[in-house]
Amino acid sequence: MRALVIDDSRAMRRIVSGTLEKLGFEVEQAGDGREGLDALERGYIPDLVTVDWNMPVMDGLQFVSAVRSNPGYRSMTIMMVTSESEHTQIVRALAAGAHEYVIKPFTADALRDKLALLGLLPQEVSL
Amino acid sequence: MTTTEMGRRSSDRRPVITELIDEPTIQSIAEDAWTALVGEDEILVPLPGELPGDVVSSWVDVVGPWTGTVVLTTGRETAAGLTRALLGEHAPAELEDEDIVDAFGEIANVVGGNVKAALPGPSALSLPDVGDAPAVRNPADLCRVDVLWRGEPLSISVQGALPALPVH
Numbered sequence: 077m078r079a080l081v082i083d084d085s086r087a088m089r090r091i092v093s094g095t096l097e098k099l100g101f102e103v104e105q106a107g108d109g110r111e112g113l114d115a116l117e118r119g120y121i122p123d124l125v126t127v128d129w130n131m132p133v134m135d136g137l138q139f140v141s142a143v144r145s146n147p148g149y150r151s152m153t154i155m156m157v158t159s160e161s162e163h164t165q166i167v168r169a170l171a172a173g174a175h176e177y178v179i180k181p182f183t184a185d186a187l188r189d190k191l192a193l194l195g196l197l198p199q200e201v202s203l
Numbered sequence: 204m205t206t207t208e209m210g211r212r213s214s215d216r217r218p219v220i221t222e223l224i225d226e227p228t229i230q231s232i233a234e235d236a237w238t239a240l241v242g243e244d245e246i247l248v249p250l251p252g253e254l255p256g257d258v259v260s261s262w263v264d265v266v267g268p269w270t271g272t273v274v275l276t277t278g279r280e281t282a283a284g285l286t287r288a289l290l291g292e293h294a295p296a297e298l299e300d301e302d303i304v305d306a307f308g309e310i311a312n313v314v315g316g317n318v319k320a321a322l323p324g325p326s327a328l329s330l331p332d333v334g335d336a337p338a339v340r341n342p343a344d345l346c347r348v349d350v351l352w353r354g355e356p357l358s359i360s361v362q363g364a365l366p367a368l369p370v371h
Contacts, residue, residue, distance in 0.1 A: 091289070091290075162319070181238070
């Protein structure tokens with residue numbers, strides 16, 4: 077499976093990418109929503125996108141809206157991974173088309189469990 | 204008192220941070236961030252320590268019913284240690300300033316985001332910044348927690364962005 081990790085923090089990109097790689101994903105990274113869209117337009121169509129909310133240039137919500145407006149990207153599962161933890165923000169993200177929402181800070185196990193719920197990996201996979 | 208005066212006094216009333224959040228809540232938010240980001244065995248000891256002369260701060264702004272800044276301050280060496288701990292096996296052999304700015308800023312982002320969630324909303328959160336801490340504008344609008352991480356001092360301040368209102 078392939079994943080695209082979008083976060084303006086290099087540290088967070090490394091952490092999320094490292095966890096996904098341990099779970100068997102092939103991972104590409106992007107530093108904001110615009111770079112994420114660029115990766116998609118270059119033909120890198122992942123099974124999973126993890127995307128931060130607060131980023132320069134194009135934020136996570138704008139990215140989700142842009143992806144959902146393109147029927148060619150319908151197969152991708154989008155997970156918001158963000159420190160925005162207010163209920164209203166979660167509702168906005170899900171309404172825009174995100175499938176799942178993970179609040180920072182999170183553990184690797186929590187991320188794995190969310191992916192298992194989404195059917196993106198067998199539940200017995202351990203980290 | 205005229206209606207205008209009454210209206211002004213009513214609208215001038217704004218909460219200070221100590222009415223909205225307390226030190227144990229900030230401590231708990233920081234502990235959760237440390238456990239998840241820095242390491243499961245990493246603890247924050249709620250004891251004050253003397254910050255060294257060479258410090259660095261990271262912060263995010265919260266703009267909403269309460270407007271202010273969540274600031275983390277520690278020694279530069281400790282910030283570098285935090286960066287290494289956060290990156291773990293992904294840490295480069297030689298840390299660059301950019302790595303520290305990025306990682307220490309992300310910790311402020313996570314702590315600040317969860318502080319924001321504990322405050323009345325809706326509020327907006329800024330992107331993190333790193334450098335010299337913003338000045339405390341109103342000492343009464345400040346909630347500060349001092350902790351030790353691996354024996355090194357670190358402070359977490361939630362401080363209002365607005366100066367104190369004049370006393371009528």
